[in-house]
Amino acid sequence: MLRYTLFRILGAIPTLLLVIALAFMMVRAAPGGPFDAEYIPSTEVEKNLRDAYGLDDPLPQQFLTYLSGLLRGDLGPSIRQTGYSVAELIGEALPYSFLLGATAMLLALLLGVGAGTVAALRQGSLLDRTITGLSLTGISIPVFVVAPVLVLLFAVKLQWLPAGWGSARGAATWVLPVVTLALPQLAYVARLMRASMIDVLSSDFVRTARAQGLGTATIVRVHALKPAMLPVISYLGPAVAGILTGSVVVEEVFGIPGLGEMFVRAALNRDYTLVLGVVVFYASLIVALNLVVDILYGVIDPRVRYR
Amino acid sequence: MSLLTIRGLTIRYEGEAVVDGVDLAVERGASVGLVGESGSGKSQCALAVLGLLPARATLSGSIEFDGRELIGAGQEVLDDVRARRIGIVFQDPMLALNPYLRIGAQLKQILRSHGLADRREADARVIEMLARVGLPDPERQFAAWPHELSGGMRQRAMIASALIAQPDLLIADEPTTALDVTVQAQVLDLLERVREDTALLLITHDLGVVAGHCERMTVLEKGRVVDSGSTTSLFRSPGHRHTRDLIAAAPRVDRGEPPAPVTTGTVLSVGNAAVEFGDLRAVDDVSFAVGTGETVAIVGESGSGKSSLARAVLGLLPLATGRVVYAGDALASVVEKRALAVRRDLQLVFQDPISALDPQMRVQRIVAEPLVVHEPRLDEKRRRERVIAVLEQVGLGERFLRRYPHQLSGGEAQRVCIARALVLEPKVLICDEAVAALDGSVRRQVLGLLREVQRETGLSIIFISHDLAVVRSISHRALVMYSGRLVELAQSGALFEAPRHPYTQALIAAVPVPDPVLAPRPAPLPGEAPSLVSPPPGCAFHPRCPLAEAVCRAKAPALRTVGGTQVACHLAE
Structure with a gap:
């Protein structure tokens, strides 16, 4: 198991390097520069500015400088928000995004796995068809539609919940953003779980367990849950990616001062270092999660460890 | 009174009968073979006894086990009969054991679910059972994953799981078909020794297996019983054409003239x-x-x-x-x-x-x-x-x-x-x-x-x-x-x-x-x-x-x- 984990971690390093390189190139390739929108007194001033941030160095050298900074945990200074380092800015915005994303993820997993399992156990019933239908709806409607509709319904019309990051703070503020963000993931997890649970429940070893008189609850808990979770676990990586992209929209709509909102502003301003910093952070997160997924796979399926 | 009495069992899928009016009885402690080619309905009968058929199968007739009717019986009756009164061994030990659960945990769950042992006793009883089915180093097998065991060892573990709750009847559905011939011999020998006074219903396509291990046999053809009686008398004078054909078609390692040697380049x-x-x-x-x-x-x-x-x-x-x-x-x-x-x-x-x-x-x-x-x-x-x-x-x-x-x-x-x-x-x-x-x-x-x-x-x-x-x-x-x-x-x-x-x-x-x-x-x-x-x-x-x-x-x-x-x-x- 240790060997397996170690190999997985080593395998993640090239992936991460590639992602950083790609992100670096893409940010530079976008038209426009950080100082285009600003009044610059003279070309000399602009030259000094560009020199200060090393923008005129050859690209490979800029990349190496950036990498060596990364190794020390230094994401560089923000080009546009003078006086702040990228790490500081991310650190400020992260708690909001983390709370939003983690809660949404947890909600999606718990409800999704639960709903999928129940639907599988009552396959073909009204309950099953309701869950299947609802989850199809959940997958089909994009976040930027769900968010305003929920706001209109629960905040404007019914006035049960606050519409955004305004006056009222506290738990109620989080309900709509979290639900909006969780909805598509929840729907997808429920569908995945239903399909794989049906699969597992029809397998030979579940028939053996039934022949041993274990009872449905025990069979699900002891025999079926772990293998049925495997597809859901391998979906965790894409799910986190979905939550991250979703949070960009959700944070904009609800005005949450999180990473997603900051990322959009940074991109529009050509804040090279900040955009890159957020991308590197997101990428590391997703690579790390995929790593966790691989390791979890090994924990659940003993046969994987030996490959 | 027989331990298991099946009368007029008919199993239909979408109106089509795959088992048609089967009668079968197993006495206490007896060994009975249920024989037929693939598609004859023999496994369907076994699954019906334990209530394991899919919901779309419709059953009629009667399956009486120790005085209790099992067709249409409630979940509690079935869960009580399963494992505790009737154990079953399936054909493919590669698939019939849960690959995500250690051998010991799978056997222990049977004892725990039926309230037959508390947490501490259960371990000891499982290890003892693993030893009885001839698994070498039972303490180690207790903690082993199914994929770490060979096919024969897995089938031994499967037999252990079928017998651990000391049932009155053991159903073995093609228990050795997926195994090598020397391992098959070991497993059949083990079944014979380890079941003691548990009755055996052995389902197989292999007439050699029935001949060696069952006192009585019932022959199925396309869902119907065509012959039934003591194994020796049926082999000596088969009542039905199909039984005769089966015996004639069974290849024999102990006799027959091999083709004459070829002397070509x-x-x-x-x-x-x-x-x-x-x-x-x-x-x-x-x-x-x-x-x-x-x-x-x-x-x-x-x-x-x-x-x-x-x-x-x-x-x-x-x-x-x-x-x-x-x-x-x-x-x-x-x-x-x-x-x-x-x-x-x-x-x-x-x-x-x-x-x-x-x-x-x-x-x-x-x-x-x-x-x-x-x-x-x-x-x-x-x-x-x-x-x-x-x-x-x-x-x-x-x-x-x-x-x-x-x-x-x-x-x-x-x-x-x-x-x-x-x-x-x-x-x-x-x-x-x-x-x-x-x-x-x-x-x-x-x-x-x-x-x-x-x-x-x-x-x-x-x-x-x-x-x-x-x-x-x-x-x-x-x-x-x-x-x-x-x-x-x-x-x-x-x-x-x-x-x-x-x-x-x-x-x-x-x-x-x-x-x-x-x-x-x-x-x-x-x-x-x-x-x-x-x-x-x-x-x-x-x-x-x-x-x-x-x-x-x-x-x-x-x-x-x-x-x-x-x-x-x-x-x-």
């Missing part, structure tokens, strides 16, 4: 062949030759290297050392480097006919495909004639042209596979377990077909099989492999009448003979085939050999000729 020879997968030597220094019109069988249990050897002959696996000589020329080790003319002369038939056929192609295209490659200049009409001719040769004919594989029975599908191989008029046909998936009567027909084609065309056949009774009926010569090595090569008559290697002797003795009055068989060969990664020193067979001496542990025996037989054993004479 060599068409293909293999010299010092070795196949390796990394550190693992699957085939080690094997040499043999096949004459024109001769059938040479390669016999061995799983892991013996027989299929790897066949694949290497075809160039589908590269040879690590050694060579294949065909028609006087040494062949390239990889099939892609061989001349087309050579490739068409060596053809292959696989074990599972259905999965060997592309489900999206009609029979016509399947059989014509080799012609498209090897005779591209043949026009449409001529090609079609050739396809029809070869289909007729295998006993199918023109009306099969438009069929898809799923519209074929197992026997028909295998004939299509043979037709596809024969359409190129090959010189050597390699059959890799080609009849293993077929029912008795169909198997006999396919074997007859192969013999007929051989007589007409002088085809040479390399016949790979684990089934010695089949080998006896078809092969001129046979070579026995163990752990990647050739241990005995002889004319079939000599091999079966006077086997010289102790492994060959044990292998033949382990085959169940469909005759209940035959003398009791010798004790089964202990242990299982050794690991190919770290084979034992000396003779690979010595850890299981009843005759092993010091020299066997020290030195690997070379192949030598004893009375016309090639045998690799220090002690053979």
